[in-house]
Structures are given as structure tokens and as C-alpha cells.
Amino acid sequence: MNRIIKIIFLDILKNKIILAYTLILAILSWSSFGLEDNSAKGLLTILNIILFTVPLVSILFATIYLYNSTEFIELLLSQPIKRKKIWLSLFLGLSLAMVLAFFIGAGIPLLINAPDSVGIMMLVIGCLITLVFVALAFLSSILTRDKAKGIGIAIMGWLYFALLFDGLILYLLFQFSDYPIEKAMIVVTAFSPIDLARIQILLHLDVSAMMGYTGAIFKDFFGTSLGLLLSFSLLCLWIIIPFFISLIKFKNKDL
Numbered sequence: 001m002n003r004i005i006k007i008i009f010l011d012i013l014k015n016k017i018i019l020a021y022t023l024i025l026a027i028l029s030w031s032s033f034g035l036e037d038n039s040a041k042g043l044l045t046i047l048n049i050i051l052f053t054v055p056l057v058s059i060l061f062a063t064i065y066l067y068n069s070t071e072f073i074e075l076l077l078s079q080p081i082k083r084k085k086i087w088l089s090l091f092l093g094l095s096l097a098m099v100l101a102f103f104i105g106a107g108i109p110l111l112i113n114a115p116d117s118v119g120i121m122m123l124v125i126g127c128l129i130t131l132v133f134v135a136l137a138f139l140s141s142i143l144t145r146d147k148a149k150g151i152g153i154a155i156m157g158w159l160y161f162a163l164l165f166d167g168l169i170l171y172l173l174f175q176f177s178d179y180p181i182e183k184a185m186i187v188v189t190a191f192s193p194i195d196l197a198r199i200q201i202l203l204h205l206d207v208s209a210m211m212g213y214t215g216a217i218f219k220d221f222f223g224t225s226l227g228l229l230l231s232f233s234l235l236c237l238w239i240i241i242p243f244f245i246s247l248i249k250f251k252n253k254d255l
Contacts, residue, residue, distance in 0.1 A: 004076065004086065008093025012065070018101050021057050025049065025105025033113040040205065043114060043122065046106060047201050050126045051194055054102060055133040056158050062094050062137030063154040067147040087250045091138060091243055098130050118204045125197045125235075132193045132238045133158070138246040142253065165192045193238040196231050 012018055032045035066073075069090070076086045106126060110119040140154040169188065189195045 004081075004089035005093045005096070008090060009097050012094065012097035013100070015065075017061060018097060021061070022101040022105040025053075025102065026109065028053075029106045029109035033109060039114050043118060043205060046110065046122060047198070047205075049106065050122060050129060050201075051198055052162055054106075054126055054129055055162060055194065058098055058130045058133035059137045059140070059154045059158050060151070062098070062134045063141050063151055064147075065094065066090070066138065066141040067150060083251045084247060087138075087247050091134065094137075095131050095134050098134055099127050102126050102130050118201075121204045122201055125201055128232070128235045128239070129193060129197050132235060132242075135239045135243040135246075139242040142246045142249045161192050161194045165195065169195075190234050193235055196235055196238075200228070200231055 028049055029046055033039060033042040035042075073086065073090070077083070103123070107123045110123050113119070114122075136157055137154055140157060141150045143153060144150050169185065172188070173185070189199065
């Protein structure tokens with residue numbers, strides 16, 4: 001299993017797309033801190049990168065990589081290796097490479113320019129978001145043999161969590177504006193890993209006051225130790241559940 005992880009990890013690190021992804025993250029991160037007159041503005045710029053660019057690249061690259069590795073996976077299946085170990089090795093190899101790329105590109109600038117709780121929080125959230133969308137990529141790729149359909153599912157998944165989900169939330173808030181549904185929004189937020197990440201980072205940036213009464217509700221809940229623990233637990237579930245479903249499908253799939 002360790003040998004498979006090493007092979008996948010080293011193979012991805014030599015991939016030009018990952019090298020370009022790391023370089024682009026580094027350029028954007030260093031320039032964000034270098035062009036702004038204070039670190040808070042730079043952090044907000046990196047926040048947008050974490051919430052939009054990182055999920056898109058993670059889910060797209062992982063999905064395409066899995067489809068391109070079909071022959072390699074079939075070769076592994078011909079060996080006396082359990083399917084669970086193969087799928088888990090693929091996930092760990094991909095995840096480690098993507099997290100390392102994020103750490104080198106955005107993590108190091110964060111730790112140097114914002115070596116406080118906010119910088120560390122953004123680094124941890126960025127790594128978790130990477131893992132979440134790699135797990136969703138595994139689910140997308142196992143749902144269909146058709147590469148185009150699989151990539152389409154991955155893109156639609158990213159669009160839903162990055163854009164459409166917020167639109168649905170706004171629609172609900174406008175439709176039920178006469179009712180006290182702010183607390184219910186805390187529960188609804190759990191259904192989007194990107195929103196969970198956004199709220200945690202904004203609360204640590206201390207800009208929750210700009211979010212109005214709803215922001216105060218979020219701060220009272222997610223700003224506590226229990227809320228912090230719950231949000232991280234939910235993000236971990238967003239990693240475990242999609243991967244577990246994909247693992248079950250992979251174990252039962254006739255390749």
C-alpha cells in the first residue's frame with residue numbers, strides 16, 4: 001500500500017499541471033501580501049483563492065487523473081491486492097500531492113506574512129477544502145465510465161457549492177424574511193463545505209459585523225469552541241462520506 005501511495009505521489013508531483021498550480025498559487029499569494037498595505041486585505045484575497053480556485057483545481061485534476069489512470073488501476077486489480085487498499089492508496093497519494101502543492105503555493109506565504117491564528121486557520125481550512133474536493137472527485141469518477149460525464153459531474157458539483165448554494169440561501173432568506181430563520185441557517189450551512197470554510201475564516205478575520213444579524217448568530221455559535229469543533233467535524237465528514245460511498249461503489253464495480 002505504501003509503495004502504491006509513493007508511486008502515485010511522485011507521479012503527480014512531476015505533473016506539469018500541479019507544478020503550474022503551485023506556481024500560480026505562490027504568485028497570487030505573494031503578490032496579495034506585497035501589493036496591499038496591510039495583511040488583512042491580502043488575507044481576504046487569499047480567502048477567495050481558497051474558496052474558488054482551490055476547490056475547482058482539486059476536483060477537476062483529481063477526476064481527470066483517475067480517468068487517465070484506468071489502465072494502472074486495472075493492472076493493480078490483477079494483482080493480489082484488496083480493492084479497498086487500491087482505492088485508499090489512490091486517495092492518499094492524490095490528497096498528499098494536492099495538499100503539498102497548496103502548502104508550498106499558499107501555505108508558506110500565509111505562515112510568513114500572517115503567522116497568527118488567522119493565518120494558521122486559513123492554512124488548515126485550505127488543506128481540508130482540498131481533501132473535501134478530492135473526495136468528491138473520487139465520487140464523481142466512480143459514478144460513470146464516461147470521462148466527459150464524470151468531468152461534467154465534477155464541474156457541476158463545484159458550481160453548486162461555490163455559486164448555486166449561496167443563491168439558494170439568499171432565496172430562502174428573502175422568501176422567509178418575515179420569520180426568524182437565522183438559526184435554521186446554521187443547520188443549512190452544514191450542507192456546504194465552502195460555506196463552512198468561509199464562515200470560519202470570516203469570523204477569525206473579525207469581519208462578522210459586516211454580515212449583520214445573521215453574522216452575529218454565526219459568531220455566537222461558530223465562534224465558540226464547540227462551534228469550531230463542530231465545523232471542523234462537519235468538514236471531516238465531507239471528506240469521509242463521499243470517499244466512503246465511492247469506496248463501496250468501487251468494491252462492487254465490474255471493471
